[in-house]
Amino acid sequence: MEGGWLAKGGLLLCLTVSFLLSGKAGAFTINCSGFHQNGVDPAGFQAIFDQKDFRPVTNYSIPMRVNISFTLSAILNVDAQLQLLTSFMWLKLTWHNPFISWDPEECGQIKKLSVTIENLWLPDIFIMESMDVDQTPEGLSAYVAHDGQVVYNRPVRVTSICSLDIFYFPFDQQNCTLTFSSFLYTVEHLLLGMDKEVQEMTSTSRRVARTQGEWELLSISKATPKMSVGSSLFDQILFYVAIRRRPSLYVLNLLVPSGFLVAIDALSFYLPAENENRAPFKITLLLGYNVFLLMMNDLLPASGTPLISVYLALCLALMVASLLETIFITYLLHVATTQPPPVPPWLHTLLLCAPRPANCCPTLPYKLAQGPHLPPAQQPGLKEPGKPEEPVRMAPDQQEAELNQGSGSTGVRLADQWVCLCHMTDAFLFRLYLLFLVSSVITVIALWST
Ligand SMILES: *[C@@H]1O[C@H](CO)[C@@H](O)[C@H](O)[C@H]1NC(C)=O
Ligand SMILES: *[C@@H]1O[C@H](CO)[C@@H](O)[C@H](O)[C@H]1NC(C)=O
Ligand SMILES: *[C@@H]1O[C@H](CO)[C@@H](O)[C@H](O)[C@H]1NC(C)=O
Ligand SMILES: *[C@@H]1O[C@H](CO)[C@@H](O)[C@H](O)[C@H]1NC(C)=O
8 A cells, every 4th residue: 555655656756747847848849840841830939939029038037148249341431520430240149049949850950940030039239339320131030040049140330439540640540449238138137248259250350351442450359348327237348440541542642742742842952043943943843732732632631630731731831941942042142143232251251161062152253254144145045934034133233244344353252252152051051951851751750650
């Protein structure tokens, strides 16, 4: 009797346990008999579809984990004025749905199925910096695996805020942040994770990069600080996307041409100071540079003060300075050859002590002696704009020649000394110009290379 009771009790226990087990297994297992012959039976999945409004967990005190990774396939635009980065990425979200499970052995070796996302619960993962409405195409599907793993891939075009520093334009690097976080779920309900290393994401992104445009992806790094809003704590993953501009377009279109123009401007100091072509030449150069700046203005960032603007302004300033110098020297020469004031003693000592430019002073008496006869000989070869000035210039020259002939060798030596001073001033200012040019170019290059 007692044995019978025991046997009965044991049988009852066994039955209860097996019923419980089978009941539990039945609740989470999809009946997939006939999937391989008749296609997938929606009735098998109906229970899961009906549950899509709720977070799929069996124990509500255990947070669920969503894994995030993305492949940055293109950097479409970097807007320095609005401080926006537009990029294109393939976002991959992975999570576990414990209500989905089936036995692939029973189901014709089907291991994963695609299910339209309208029928599934989706985590609400947002990019905090995004300034655009979500333009995810409709009707996407997600893969569900027989063990409950859900993989949801979607293309995202992100227009995100990024604080851009364009001081080093066009040799600049930018570091933009993409913060992935859930809008609703706090850390008690949802945790974010990654199933890939950031290095892997970087190398995949580099490999699939669709645009070989202006920007080059340097690296992606991450940080995972929690964000607290009031009393709730949210999990988030910060991705730092470092990108670098390819500068060749700007170097070839902006830096090299303005460098050439400044070089020509510097070389134009070798045109003799007496030559009337020197000033018009510099004016033409200045005009040409202004037209160049006007045309290339679109290439420059629309806001901020990049170093390149300083460089271009510096080039312009050098050209203006050299034009002013030419005007000044021309005026000095004019004064020296028409009405030379008496030579003050300091000029005398200066001329005696200073290292004279060998090419100007010794030839001057010869030039001056020929002065009245030379200009008419040169006249036909000169440019037309020089013509109206010529009679005005000629008269004082002749006057002076007469004056010189009349007053003898003292007048020649007076003019000679003043002209010599002009040439020395010219040479000195040219050296100053070169010094300033070289030092400013070196400063700009040093700033760029840091
Ligand atoms: C699975 O569904 C089929 C009909 O679609 C039914 O015949 C079979 O008994 C079910 N199996 C289980 C274990 O419920
Ligand atoms: C849910 O998980 C918590 C923490 O692990 C545990 O204490 C609790 O017993 C679980 N509840 C159920 C119903 O399994
Ligand atoms: C998320 O990634 C971790 C590894 O980083 C992995 O252990 C876990 O299974 C993944 N979870 C899902 C739902 O894929
Ligand atoms: C980008 O900025 C973040 C923090 O501001 C920093 O941790 C990260 O190292 C930076 N990345 C690069 C490549 O400079």
